[in-house]
Amino acid sequence: MKVVIALCFSVFASAVSAQDLAPDAQVKKITDEVIGVIKQDKDIQGGNQKKINDLVDAKVLPYFNFSHMTALAVGRNWPKASAEQQKMLTSEFRTLLVRTYSSALSTYKNQVIEFKPLRAAAADTDVTVRTQVKQPGAEPISIDYSMEKIPSGWKVYDVAVGGVSLVTNYRETFNAEIRDGGVDSLIKSLASKNRSLETQTGSKPK
C-alpha cells in the first residue's frame, strides 16, 4: 500500500516530450524515469523531504489537473462555491495531496510495476490507465490513473489505489464539512490541516 501511493506520483515525472505520447505510454515513461531517480538517490530513500518535494514538483505535478481533482473531491457542492472559493479550495487541497503523497515516495523498494493493456479508442479524450504493483507475499495492488486530454496534454484527475480513489475518498468528509459550516469552513479546515502538517515535518511543498 505504502509503495503504491508513492508510485502514484512517481509515475508522472518526466520531460515535456511525454505530453505527445499516448496516455499509457506517458505513464510508463514517467514511471520509469522517476523510479530511476529514486533508485539512485539515497537521500530520497532515506526520506529527505526537500529532495522529494523538488522531484515531485519538477516531474510529477505538471501532469496533474488539480482543479479537476478538487472539483471531483468536493462533488455536488463545487458549483455552489464562488470562483474565489474554488481557487482557495484547489490551492489548499493541492498542498495536502502533494505533501501526503510525496512523503510516500521514499517508501519505494524495488517493486515491479506492470501495465495492463489500455482499453480505449484512439479518439478517446478520457481514459483509465491501469497498472499493478507486485509485492512479495501479498496480492498485487492496482493503481488506476484517470486521465483526460486537454490542450496542454494528458492530465491525471484521479488516482485509485487498490480501488480506493485518493480524490473521492475525501468527498464524504468535504460534504459533511460544507453541510455543517459552508465552503469557507472547509477551506479553513484544509488550511489548518496543512499548517499542522507543516509544523510537524518542518518542510513546505510548493
Added chain:
Amino acid sequence: MLWRFLGLLLLLTALGGCATTGGNPHDPLEGYNRAMFGFNEGVDNAIVKPVASGYKTVMPEFARTGVTNFFSNLRDPWIGVNNILQGKVGAGASDFGRFAMNTTVGILGLFDVASNAGLEKHNEDFGQTLGRWGVGSGAYVMLPILGPSTVRDGVSLFAVDWHGDPLWYVGNIPARNELMGVRLVDNRANLLDAGRLAEEAALDHYAYVRDAYLQRRRSLIYDGDPPPEPEPAKTSESGDGKDAAARAGTELPPAQITTQWGERVITAADEELTPAKEFSEAKAQPVAARQEAAGAPGSIYEPRIPYNNDALLVAPGEARIGFAQTSVRP
C-alpha cells in the same frame, strides 16, 4: 459458532437502536463507531503500534518477508475455497496450487515461489463471497481491535472465515496465541507506512478510514473492476439534496466520459453522470436520448434512480448490467 453469529447480530441490533440520524447513510452507527475507533486508536498507539515498530526495527527485512509469506500461505486454501464459491474455479485452483507449491518448494510457505512462477496471490474472504452473491454490505461497523468492517463482513468473519483460518486448529493454546500475536504484529508492521500516510492525508481520520474501507471492499468484491452503479439511497428523511450527495459520495471514482458526450463538463463530472466504459461501448441508446437526459452542458445533472433500485442492486451482476444497458441508466 452460532452464538458468535447471534451475539454479533444482537449487538448490532442494539446499536442500531441508538443510531445517530443524519450523516452518512452507510454509517448509521456513526456514534458508536467513532467511539470504538477512538478506543482502537488508543490500543494501537499504546500497544500494537509500538510493538510493530520495534519488530520492524529489530527484524531484518528478509525475515519479516518470510513471516509475512508464512501467514499469507496459510490463508491461500481458504481464499481458494472462496474463489470456487464465487464460481472462479480457475482462480481457486491457482490458490490451491500456490499453497501446494509454497508449502513444499517454498519451505512451509516462507518463500513465495508461486508468485514468481506466475500463480498470482488473490484476496478473498467470505464477506466478498456474499457480496458477489448479491448480499449488500449493511451498515459500516467498527469492530473492537479488528477495525473497520460492515454487518456483512463482520458476520462473515465471525461465523465463517474463522473456520478457514488454520491457526484456530493449532491444538496447543499458548502456541496458537503466540502465532496469532506474531501474525497481528506482522500485519501491523506491514501497515505502518500506510497508516501514517492515511493519518497525514485525512481531514477526518475516522471518515477517511471508513470511506477507504468501503471503496476497497467494493473493489475487492468485483476483483478490481466494479460496475459503476449508484448505491441505494436508503435515507430520504433529509431530502433530495442529501440523498444525491450520499449517492455521489459512494459512487465509483473514475468518470468515463465518452466522446459522444462532447466536452467534459466539470460541474457535472462529480455527479458521475457518465456511463461506464462497458456501457458506453455497448451503444445501447441513441445519442440524442442521452444528451436529452444529461441536459444542457453546464447544468447540474441529477442521476435518476429507478424505483426498484434496491432490487436491482441485489440482482446478480449479469442481470444488473443488462438492465442498465437497456433503459434505466441515462
